[in-house]
Amino acid sequence: MDFRFSEEDEAFRREVVDFVEAELPWDWRNHEVDSEEPDGLKLVRAFKKKLADKGWLTRAWPREYGGQEASHMQQLIFGVEMSYRGIPVDDGGVSMVGPTIMMSGTEAQKRFFLPKISRAEIDWCQGYSEPDAGSDLASVQTRAVEDGDDFVLNGSKIWNGAHSGAGWMFMLVRTDPDAPKHRGISFLVAEMNVPGVKIERIPCMWGADRSLVTFEGARVPKSGLIGEKNMGWYVGATLLDLERSGANYSARALRLLEDLVDFCKENVRDGRLLSDNPLVRSRLARAAVDIEAARLVAYNVASMQSKGQIPNKEASISKLVGSETLLTVYGLGMQILGMYGQLDPESKWAPLRGRFEKGYMMVGANTVAAGTSEIQRNIIATRGLGLPRG
Amino acid sequence: MDLGLNEAQQMLKTSARDFLEAECPDTFVREMEEDERGFTPELWQKIADQGWLGLVIPEQYGGVGLSFFDLTVLLEETGAAMLPGPFFPTVVLGSMSIMEAGSEEQKRALLPGIADGHSIVTMALLEPTASWRPEGVEATAVPEDGGYILNGTKLFVPCAHVSDRIIVAARTGDAPRDVTLFLAPRNADGMTQTLLKTIASDRQSELVLTDVRVPASDVLGEVGRGWETVEKVIAWGAAAKCAEMVGGAQRVLDMTVEYAKQRVQFGRPIGAFQAVQHHCANMASDVESCRYIAAQAAWKLSEGEAARQEAAMAKAWVSDAYRRVCATGHQVHGAIGFTKEHNMQLYSRRAKEAELAFGDADFHLETVSQGIEL
Ligand SMILES: Cc1cc2nc3c(=O)[nH]c(=O)nc-3n(C[C@H](O)[C@H](O)[C@H](O)COP(=O)(O)OP(=O)(O)OC[C@H]3O[C@@H](n4cnc5c(N)ncnc54)[C@H](O)[C@@H]3O)c2cc1C
Numbered sequence: 167m168d169f170r171f172s173e174e175d176e177a178f179r180r181e182v183v184d185f186v187e188a189e190l191p192w193d194w195r196n197h198e199v200d201s202e203e204p205d206g207l208k209l210v211r212a213f214k215k216k217l218a219d220k221g222w223l224t225r226a227w228p229r230e231y232g233g234q235e236a237s238h239m240q241q242l243i244f245g246v247e248m249s250y251r252g253i254p255v256d257d258g259g260v261s262m263v264g265p266t267i268m269m270s271g272t273e274a275q276k277r278f279f280l281p282k283i284s285r286a287e288i289d290w291c292q293g294y295s296e297p298d299a300g301s302d303l304a305s306v307q308t309r310a311v312e313d314g315d316d317f318v319l320n321g322s323k324i325w326n327g328a329h330s331g332a333g334w335m336f337m338l339v340r341t342d343p344d345a346p347k348h349r350g351i352s353f354l355v356a357e358m359n360v361p362g363v364k365i366e367r368i369p370c371m372w373g374a375d376r377s378l379v380t381f382e383g384a385r386v387p388k389s390g391l392i393g394e395k396n397m398g399w400y401v402g403a404t405l406l407d408l409e410r411s412g413a414n415y416s417a418r419a420l421r422l423l424e425d426l427v428d429f430c431k432e433n434v435r436d437g438r439l440l441s442d443n444p445l446v447r448s449r450l451a452r453a454a455v456d457i458e459a460a461r462l463v464a465y466n467v468a469s470m471q472s473k474g475q476i477p478n479k480e481a482s483i484s485k486l487v488g489s490e491t492l493l494t495v496y497g498l499g500m501q502i503l504g505m506y507g508q509l510d511p512e513s514k515w516a517p518l519r520g521r522f523e524k525g526y527m528m529v530g531a532n533t534v535a536a537g538t539s540e541i542q543r544n545i546i547a548t549r550g551l552g553l554p555r556g
Numbered sequence: 557m558d559l560g561l562n563e564a565q566q567m568l569k570t571s572a573r574d575f576l577e578a579e580c581p582d583t584f585v586r587e588m589e590e591d592e593r594g595f596t597p598e599l600w601q602k603i604a605d606q607g608w609l610g611l612v613i614p615e616q617y618g619g620v621g622l623s624f625f626d627l628t629v630l631l632e633e634t635g636a637a638m639l640p641g642p643f644f645p646t647v648v649l650g651s652m653s654i655m656e657a658g659s660e661e662q663k664r665a666l667l668p669g670i671a672d673g674h675s676i677v678t679m680a681l682l683e684p685t686a687s688w689r690p691e692g693v694e695a696t697a698v699p700e701d702g703g704y705i706l707n708g709t710k711l712f713v714p715c716a717h718v719s720d721r722i723i724v725a726a727r728t729g730d731a732p733r734d735v736t737l738f739l740a741p742r743n744a745d746g747m748t749q750t751l752l753k754t755i756a757s758d759r760q761s762e763l764v765l766t767d768v769r770v771p772a773s774d775v776l777g778e779v780g781r782g783w784e785t786v787e788k789v790i791a792w793g794a795a796a797k798c799a800e801m802v803g804g805a806q807r808v809l810d811m812t813v814e815y816a817k818q819r820v821q822f823g824r825p826i827g828a829f830q831a832v833q834h835h836c837a838n839m840a841s842d843v844e845s846c847r848y849i850a851a852q853a854a855w856k857l858s859e860g861e862a863a864r865q866e867a868a869m870a871k872a873w874v875s876d877a878y879r880r881v882c883a884t885g886h887q888v889h890g891a892i893g894f895t896k897e898h899n900m901q902l903y904s905r906r907a908k909e910a911e912l913a914f915g916d917a918d919f920h921l922e923t924v925s926q927g928i929e930l
């Protein structure tokens with residue numbers, strides 16, 4: 167056991183931090199970028215290109231696909247430093263589509279997609295959820311029917327980021343409606359700018375949107391089928407595990423905690439500095455402990471991955487603990503900011519540029535998206551602990 | 557002991573619900589979130605016609621003469637319907653402090669106008685210090701020419717933008733509680749009002765007072781003893797907010813249970829999963845506890861008791877419980893509850909505002925700890 171980063175990993179971390187501090191085109195401490203809005207996406211794209219030039223986006227990938235064969239730890243370090251600074255570099259391409267294609271794609275698909283992902287030349291949105299298929303993802307109904315060299319798509323995908331202008335969607339579609347539900351699904355990647363694709367925005371409480379994508383006879387090339395037809399559930403399931411390593415939650419929470427500590431050292435309530443209030447001190451300290459516990463659980467997932475082990479309940483625990491901790495820290499922030507916490511970022515009186523008000527509204531989504539907390543607990547209990555299914 | 561409503565209260569509740577269902581549907585609430593004023597004069601007049609604005613104002617001043625507890629029965633319904641606009645500040649902050657501290661002349665001059673809907677009143681208490689304690693009042697009132705000159709900055713003033721009168725708390729001496737209340741007209745020279753954008757899309761304002769002149773006749777209550785009134789207003793406000801929150805929390809519970817019955821995943825309504833059942837059961841337990849701890853505070857205050865401990869306990873409990881109920885409601889709704897189209901988020905944003913108004917749990921727990929002789 168060794169809780170330190172190796173010298174090499176630590177050197178890499180320093181290099182990443184120095185680079186970001188010097189090159190990031192916006193002030194991450196004072197400005198949040200929404201990569202799902204056109205302006206934000208433009209900024210993020212440009213910066214991702216620079217990261218890609220360094221080879222960092224896909225550092226752990228094999229060289230032939232644009233990687234540097236670095237350890238999973240370095241991939242984690244990179245992800246953590248980005249999350250800590252709120253830099254939205256991953257649209258699913260690096261963490262989900264790439265690994266899936268590497269595992270299940272044809273040689274031609276690997277040669278086509280992987281370098282593009284590695285060089286940040288394409289943007290992705292995730293077409294999993296449907297209006298009637300959320301937690302029960304295997305009940306997806308979007309139909310894909312083979313016709314010549316194409317699939318013809320009919321159905322809808324919801325809650326994704328298609329409105330950002332992402333060029334590609336990776337999705338689960340139904341290719342055999344008669345088979346048992348897990349056995350009639352295929353994993354498909356497709357370009358969004360084809361006829362028959364309608365994208366509607368769904369405004370959300372925090373002021374940004376999600377999308378409803380409706381396919382009405384949209385034709386997409388069959389060459390986008392990843393893995394075997396009707397085996398998409400198993401192709402995509404590996405991807406969910408990758409999605410669930412969860413180090414980003416504690417990284418984001420840590421940054422919030424640091425903001426709060428600074429705030430408490432500078433602001434007086436009822437005649438004393440917040441940082442001198444024992445109640446505030448105890449709660450901040452408790453949050454620091456929560457974050458540390460979540461961080462270590464996530465690092466263990468990466469540690470397992472770097473040894474070639476496949477995390478199972480560990481990934482679900484990490485997602486659960488990480489996302490719940492992030493909720494706690496936003497809640498704590500709002501509690502400490504008190505009356506000021508309710509102010510929108512536009513208000514000149516808003517502390518910490520209103521980040522907590524916005525984030526507080528948004529944070530509840532973290533225990534819903536990418537597998538709800540209840541689903542994570544189900545997985546931990548059944549797959550992880552061997553308890554009988556309810 | 558009888559913890560149920562009497563017949564008249566039951567009728568008030570039912571008629572309020574019917575009225576709000578017709579006049580304040582969720583479509584209206586949404587529309588008002590985007591509206592400059594945040595309410596409509598038409599609805600305001602209808603509310604006046606219902607007798608709600610004068611509900612607790614004695615008949616001799618044009619009101620209906622019901623009790624504070626009756627008012628909280630009504631507020632539970634306005635909270636459930638998320639009634640936008642200055643009803644709460646006008647009735648709880650305005651009419652009640654004038655009834656408490658006003659001279660006979662002031663009562664006769666002001667209360668009938670409130671009751672019939674002509675006069676909207678609010679209170680400017682908080683400041684950048686964001687404190688509910690008397691030390692937090694730093695705005696000053698200095699005697700001059702038989703009147704007072706007010707200076708300072710008020711923050712988080714509810715509905716100041718549409719108020720005719722603003723009851724301003726200002727310091728008239730150095731002792732912590734040396735605070736006086738002034739009935740300032742909103743359009744007074746030297747008063748600038750700016751809306752603050754908030755999580756609940758309610759209408760709170762910053763109010764800057766620069767040499768605002770107020771005649772001595774507009775001092776509300778005795779000079780230097782305004783905090784006694786403020787303290788009562790905070791207790792009433794806390795209990796009244798709790799009533800609104802109970803109404804909101806009940807709606808969130810109802811809508812969540814309904815959704816859990818309808819939403820099917822894995823071939824079953826999600827409400828068939830024990831994880832979801834436990835969520836709903838926890839919400840129901842929270843709502844039930846909220847209801848009685850809030851009602852006790854309202855009842856004691858209504859009986860004329862100071863009820864410091866009961867009001868503090870109620871606000872401490874309900875503030876946190878309502879927030880929990882909303883968080884769990886969101887969890888059960890999944891993604892759909894975060895959309896602007898859905899009512900879930902209308903409640904959860906308001907829950908945050910309500911939690912903070914008239915002191916959050918920490919503030920009231922301090923009172924409770926004194927009450928248990930710590
Ligand atoms: C901000 C945000 C971004 C998102 N981005 C994307 C995206 O880019 N692409 C995409 O495809 N999807 C996306 N999603 C959708 C997300 O994956 C789903 O919201 C999630 O899978 C839950 O589905 P649902 O919202 O339909 O809730 P439901 O599945 O309807 O769940 C409702 C409630 O029931 C519970 N429940 C359901 N089944 C069980 C069970 N068996 N046992 C116990 N409890 C259960 C859930 O835990 C939840 O509490 C996003 C969601 C959000 C909020």
